[in-house]
Amino acid sequence: MEIIICAAIVGGIGLILSIALVLASKFLAVKQDETFTKVRACLPGANCGACGYSGCDGYAQALASGQTDKTNLCVPGADAVSKALSDTLGTEFCDVIEQVAVVNCVGTCNVAKKPVELGGLQSCAAASLLPTSADGCAYGCLGLGDCAAVCPENAICLDNGIAHIDTRKCIGCGLCMRTCPRKVISLIADVEQTIVACSNKEKGAVTRLKCTSGGIGCGKCERNCPSGAIKVVNNLAHINHDLCDGCDKCAAGCPVGCIIKSDFSGYHRFK
Amino acid sequence: MLKLITVMMAAAVVNNCVLSQTYGICPFLGVSKKSDQALGMSVAVIFVMLMSTAVTWPIQTYVLDALNLGYMQTIVFILVIAALVQLVEIVLKKYIPALHASLGVYLPLITTNCAVLGVTVDNIKNGLGFGEAMFNALGCGLGFMLAMLMFAGVRSRIEDADPPKCFRGLPITLIAASIVALSFLGFAGLFS
Numbered sequence: 001m002e003i004i005i006c007a008a009i010v011g012g013i014g015l016i017l018s019i020a021l022v023l024a025s026k027f028l029a030v031k032q033d034e035t036f037t038k039v040r041a042c043l044p045g046a047n048c049g050a051c052g053y054s055g056c057d058g059y060a061q062a063l064a065s066g067q068t069d070k071t072n073l074c075v076p077g078a079d080a081v082s083k084a085l086s087d088t089l090g091t092e093f094c095d096v097i098e099q100v101a102v103v104n105c106v107g108t109c110n111v112a113k114k115p116v117e118l119g120g121l122q123s124c125a126a127a128s129l130l131p132t133s134a135d136g137c138a139y140g141c142l143g144l145g146d147c148a149a150v151c152p153e154n155a156i157c158l159d160n161g162i163a164h165i166d167t168r169k170c171i172g173c174g175l176c177m178r179t180c181p182r183k184v185i186s187l188i189a190d191v192e193q194t195i196v197a198c199s200n201k202e203k204g205a206v207t208r209l210k211c212t213s214g215g216i217g218c219g220k221c222e223r224n225c226p227s228g229a230i231k232v233v234n235n236l237a238h239i240n241h242d243l244c245d246g247c248d249k250c251a252a253g254c255p256v257g258c259i260i261k262s263d264f265s266g267y268h269r270f271k
Numbered sequence: 272m273l274k275l276i277t278v279m280m281a282a283a284v285v286n287n288c289v290l291s292q293t294y295g296i297c298p299f300l301g302v303s304k305k306s307d308q309a310l311g312m313s314v315a316v317i318f319v320m321l322m323s324t325a326v327t328w329p330i331q332t333y334v335l336d337a338l339n340l341g342y343m344q345t346i347v348f349i350l351v352i353a354a355l356v357q358l359v360e361i362v363l364k365k366y367i368p369a370l371h372a373s374l375g376v377y378l379p380l381i382t383t384n385c386a387v388l389g390v391t392v393d394n395i396k397n398g399l400g401f402g403e404a405m406f407n408a409l410g411c412g413l414g415f416m417l418a419m420l421m422f423a424g425v426r427s428r429i430e431d432a433d434p435p436k437c438f439r440g441l442p443i444t445l446i447a448a449s450i451v452a453l454s455f456l457g458f459a460g461l462f463s
Binding site: 002005006009010013014017018020021024025028029030 | 330334335338339340343346347350351354357358361362364365368
């Protein structure tokens, strides 16, 4: 009996208070900016920050108040969100350049000597602060998974000493790229493309000692490329994706196999 | 009347809720960067304290005690305080949107501000009458405001100071808070 009284009393107080709150919110309601509400409803709500604002609310605020008219900043939302935003705001549709993150390193445990063995805390940020031993690559993936920890979509897994990004899950928010202390991860447009999977800027002979898949700066790719898209700068090949026609001659000819051609059109195609 | 003022002063300075009883440290450290924000937060807290005392005291006396449900005190009080904070938020959003925007996330945090719950529970625990309880709540709120404003002043000095690198940010703020709290020890035993 007592428990029923108790429940009734607490429930009754709750009921009275909730009625009061409902009345208050009805009579004291503030007309929220309608544009803001509509714009916010178009955004995915992941608060990843890829748009450069503090979150979906921040971006919606900026759009609603006219601080920006770019409706294509939401990379994870891709064309669908850009379309919805431009419809809501009555602006012209802007195509979103969808992006995926790629790891510019193929230095697995089989081919590369890892610079540090870290006991205790497994963190790239900590490992990158330690002095590298002479025989380890100071540019490659540390493989301790700071990127995997920040990834909101669990798209990154660690295998054999380096990070792998599942492009079917990657939404292109760039959190991993900003987290990586070695700057090994970069964002590229999500189409089938050829990338340089090495970040080492040392001379070929030095790189060779540390990693058998490391770029040695031989320039074969630069010579092989029919469209002049590859330039070797600081012993590292760079591909200009505007010029690259995807002929694959660089990847086929690379003596160490650090140029790879992959299909990066994942998540956004399936959506 | 003298009794009421004594209760209020004792709550404001001697048993200052932040600096002597370490209630409400979250807003004390979080919103004390600028004195105008600190003032706004304090006014909101005073308002919530008074309102929640005005509601919880009768509930405790005429409902919970009368039905021997004293053990439900914490839950019922938190319920009431949470609802009142929602109300304050709605009112602020309507009438003082600038303050609402500047308080931001700290306003809903008054819900979990233990100073508010502490005051309402202490009122009952110390067996205060309704009038005394209201003055105690007012005094406690004023004490909160005093602490916030003093500390906002201290923090603006810290901004200009150049502490060693390892102390910058929160560490030096906590040390400053401890020194400010130490100064309130001087009031101990003044009233009551």
